[in-house]
Amino acid sequence: MSTEKKGGKAVARIYRKRIELFRLIDKIKLWPSRKGVLHGIRTIEKMGDQAWITTHCNKTFKIYNSRRSRAARWLRNKWFSGVCGKCAVPDWKLEKYSATRFRRHYGSFLLKENSKNG
Numbered sequence: 001m002s003t004e005k006k007g008g009k010a011v012a013r014i015y016r017k018r019i020e021l022f023r024l025i026d027k028i029k030l031w032p033s034r035k036g037v038l039h040g041i042r043t044i045e046k047m048g049d050q051a052w053i054t055t056h057c058n059k060t061f062k063i064y065n066s067r068r069s070r071a072a073r074w075l076r077n078k079w080f081s082g083v084c085g086k087c088a089v090p091d092w093k094l095e096k097y098s099a100t101r102f103r104r105h106y107g108s109f110l111l112k113e114n115s116k117n118g
């Protein structure tokens with residue numbers, strides 16, 4: 001029985017800065033439209049490097065798994081001009097979104113922090 005890796009629950013959700021777009025939206029389930037309106041994602045249908053997103057307001061977006069796309073940048077910087085009324089994104093989700101931080105080399109950074117404690 002070795003469950004040493006369990007139980008390390010981080011307080012803030014921090015993702016690597018170069019996280020793939022698909023993994024990012026898998027986690028936060030939000031999608032910024034071209035106008036900067038945040039929609040809640042209902043389903044993601046992945047097909048290789050492309051995916052179809054269906055939002056709660058029944059809009060579909062074709063997206064590419066790119067770290068450099070407009071949406072990836074918007075999501076990382078947490079820019080949005082509004083929230084879709086039909087998707088009714090709950091406040092806790094928006095708070096989670098704005099509490100998400102991105103750091104380079106997150107893993108190694110965390111290890112150093114831990115060794116200082118105690």
Ligand SMILES: [Zn+2]
Binds near residue numbers: 055058059085
């Ligand atoms: Zn919507």
